[in-house]
Amino acid sequence: MEGLGTIASALLALGLVAVAVALSFYEGLDLEREIGIAVVRSFIQLAAIGYVIELVFGLESLGYVLLLLTVMVGFAGWTSARRARGVPRALPLATVAVGAAAVCTLGLLLLLGVVPPTGRYLIPLGGMVVGNSMNATSLTLGRIRDDIRARRPEIEASLALGATSRQAVAPILKGSLRNALIPLVDSTKTAGLVFLPGTMAGMIIGGADPLEAVRLQTIVLYMLLGSVAIAAIIAGLLSYRSFFTGRHQLRTALPGGE
Numbered sequence: 001m002e003g004l005g006t007i008a009s010a011l012l013a014l015g016l017v018a019v020a021v022a023l024s025f026y027e028g029l030d031l032e033r034e035i036g037i038a039v040v041r042s043f044i045q046l047a048a049i050g051y052v053i054e055l056v057f058g059l060e061s062l063g064y065v066l067l068l069l070t071v072m073v074g075f076a077g078w079t080s081a082r083r084a085r086g087v088p089r090a091l092p093l094a095t096v097a098v099g100a101a102a103v104c105t106l107g108l109l110l111l112l113g114v115v116p117p118t119g120r121y122l123i124p125l126g127g128m129v130v131g132n133s134m135n136a137t138s139l140t141l142g143r144i145r146d147d148i149r150a151r152r153p154e155i156e157a158s159l160a161l162g163a164t165s166r167q168a169v170a171p172i173l174k175g176s177l178r179n180a181l182i183p184l185v186d187s188t189k190t191a192g193l194v195f196l197p198g199t200m201a202g203m204i205i206g207g208a209d210p211l212e213a214v215r216l217q218t219i220v221l222y223m224l225l226g227s228v229a230i231a232a233i234i235a236g237l238l239s240y241r242s243f244f245t246g247r248h249q250l251r252t253a254l255p256g257g258e
Contacts, residue, residue: 014039056119065119069106069126073099076134084141088242093235094137101133101231102126105223114219125223128199132224133231136180140235143176144169148243148250155250165244173236180232188221197221 017039024031056064077095084090106126115121148155148169158168191197196204200217204210243251 053119053123056123060119062117062119065122068123069102069130072127072130073102076130076137080134080138080141083138084145084239087141087145087239090141090239093238093242094134094141096238097137097140097231097235098130098133100234101136101227102129104230105129105227108226109219109223125220128220128224129227132184133227136184136228136232137235139180140176140232141239143179144172144236144239144243147172147175148240152250159248159250165241165248165250168248168250169240169243173240176236177232181228184225184228188225191217191221 017035021032021035023029024035052068056068073095076098077091080094080098081087081090084094087093106122106129109115109125110117115125151172155168155172159165187195187197197217197220199220200213203213203216245251
């Protein structure tokens with residue numbers, strides 16, 4: 001009966017999806033199909049990852065945990081690269097940025113003894129790091145691509161005056177990094193005032209002690225700030241070079257966006 005209740009509650013939650021579909025249809029947004037695909041995919045993917053995590057927990061092997069996190073990084077890099085179409089070598093750039101953020105962040109937490117080296121901690125925390133790093137990488141790559149194309153005359157003028165490629169795109173890099181970081185910075189500033197973050201809310205709903213939920217949520221927020229900053233900076237520093245030749249000349253044919 002408990003399982004049926006859980007399934008029934010999930011089906012009832014689809015009523016909110018119906019509202020989104022209705023609003024999309026009413027406003028002519030043409031997102032009904034995308035919403036439907038997103039709902040089906042999320043259900044299948046979450047169910048699949050639930051079984052995979054249960055299997056990994058049963059094996060009690062750190063190697064399988066790391067393998068699962070590696071697969072997550074690979075999918076995140078691929079997804080980010082798709083959103084950054086037009087950026088040369090977007091796939092390896094995005095994968096390196098997300099992977100470096102995950103390794104640095106989780107590695108530091110393990111080194112300092114903040115979290116134990118078990119799948120119960122590493123998989124959910126790693127998933128949060130990878131997901132947020134992916135979004136930051138996508139935002140950074142997309143913004144750099146669009147700004148370099150839009151501000152080409154300004155960049156070429158700077159190069160003509162003797163600036164290096166890094167100096168010529170410095171304002172663009174700064175803007176792209178701010179664009180990637182500000183959403184999470186704002187969320188961190190308003191945590192506990194405007195909203196209860198997901199980790200804390202989930203623990204409280206699950207019956208955990210509120211103070212323990214606060215402790216873990218604080219770790220998560222600081223962890224995500226660090227990982228997003230690392231991913232955005234690496235993505236920015238690696239990607240802008242691909243728009244220039246070895247002689248600091250802006251490439252003649254710049255790829256278009258999506």
